[in-house]
Structure formats: structure tokens, C-alpha cells
Amino acid sequence: MALIAPSILAADFANLQRDVEMLNTSEADYIHVDIMDGMFVPNISFGFPVCEAINRYATKPLDVHLMIEQPDRYLENFKKAGASIITVHYEACPHLHRTVQLIRELGVLPSVALNPHTPVEMLSEILPDLSQVLIMSVNPGFGGQKFIENTYRKIYKLNCIREELGLDFKIEVDGGVNNDNARFLVENGADVLVAGSFVFNSTNPLETIAELRKN
Numbered sequence: 001m002a003l004i005a006p007s008i009l010a011a012d013f014a015n016l017q018r019d020v021e022m023l024n025t026s027e028a029d030y031i032h033v034d035i036m037d038g039m040f041v042p043n044i045s046f047g048f049p050v051c052e053a054i055n056r057y058a059t060k061p062l063d064v065h066l067m068i069e070q071p072d073r074y075l076e077n078f079k080k081a082g083a084s085i086i087t088v089h090y091e092a093c094p095h096l097h098r099t100v101q102l103i104r105e106l107g108v109l110p111s112v113a114l115n116p117h118t119p120v121e122m123l124s125e126i127l128p129d130l131s132q133v134l135i136m137s138v139n140p141g142f143g144g145q146k147f148i149e150n151t152y153r154k155i156y157k158l159n160c161i162r163e164e165l166g167l168d169f170k171i172e173v174d175g176g177v178n179n180d181n182a183r184f185l186v187e188n189g190a191d192v193l194v195a196g197s198f199v200f201n202s203t204n205p206l207e208t209i210a211e212l213r214k215n
């Protein structure tokens, strides 16, 4: 059974409270919150005031995905805005060990994301310190993109490394996840499926989440 993290990026921002409350009643495990700064990625989403507003209504833990440069500057703000998990990008953190420590010191679970071109081996020295690794299955910056097939291989490799080292971090996959690829992602080792447009563009998001969760 997979854990499901619907991405609020695909919600109706004019009805954010309604959509968060819908997720509260769903089988979703987390609410995935995508933060984009227009620098690390070519798009701007929203910042901590909106994250705080989501948290005001959410009864599920916030899984905050920071697609921003120099994330250390804002870790405390996102903790205060309700983050339970904070993901930073490997590609945005020259001092990743320090960043991960800062997240832990805040009492938040640390997670690191890898862009599609970054090999999983780049995290080998830091895996014991992580509670989650996020494998991007699209290039970050936008919802609604096409799933990159090489992701299965990356997840398989990371899962092998996890077993070899006897670690228990979660493997999350993010981008273009739907009912066609979910099963194979879980079979290859994914534990958490992020789904934005597949959930929010479906006619019955509650059923879509329940279906995804069966994988």
C-alpha cells in the first residue's frame, strides 16, 4: 500500500480552504506543498503565508517541497508555517549536510530531492541522516508534465542501496504520477506517491486518492 501526497499546486487557489478540507476527508497521508522561487525553477508558486493558510485548515501533515535557492534562509519560516517534512534539492544545497542538520534541529523530518539528471549515488554519504528521498519524475517547476520513464530505474537502484545499508528512509516520487505508472513505481520501491493534476483534474478526487493508495 502506497502513501499518497496530493499536490496542492493543482488545487483551485480561489477555493483553497475547500480543497484542503476535501483532502482532510480523503485517504491522503500528507498534503504536498510545492514552493517555487522563480530562480531555482522557472516558475513562482507561493510562499509561507499561503503555506500557513493551508496549515490552518489541514488535518494532514504538510510535506513541503522547496524548489528554491539557498533554502537555509527560510527553513524556520516553513517550520512555523506548519511543515512536518521539508524537502530541499540536492542541486540547490552546496552544504547539504548542514541544511539537513538544520531541518532536524527544527524538529522537522529532512528529505532531499533529486532532479531527473542527478544520479542517486550522489546521496550515498548522507542517506543515514534522511527521513525521505524525493525522486523527481519530471523536471521541477510545473504541474501537469509527462512522467520520465527512467524514474523506475532510479527508484529501483535507490531501493537496492536502502536494503544494502539497512536504512528506512522513505522513497517519494513526484511528477506525472497516475494510475498507469503507480503500481510499477511501488513495485520498484516507491513508498510515497505525489499526485497533483491526476487527483485534482479527476471527476472524483476522493476516489482517485483511494485508488492510488491501493498500489
Ligand SMILES: O=C(CO)[C@@H](O)[C@H](O)COP(=O)(O)O
Pocket: 007, 009, 010, 032, 034, 065, 067, 138, 139, 140, 141, 142, 143, 144, 145, 174, 175, 176, 177, 194, 195, 196, 197, 198
Ligand atoms: O514538484 C512538483 C513540480 O515541480 C510536483 O509536486 C507537481 O506539482 C506534481 O504535479 P503533477 O505532475 O502530479 O501534476
Ligand SMILES: [Fe+2]
Pocket: 007, 032, 033, 034, 065, 174, 194
Ligand atoms: Fe513537488
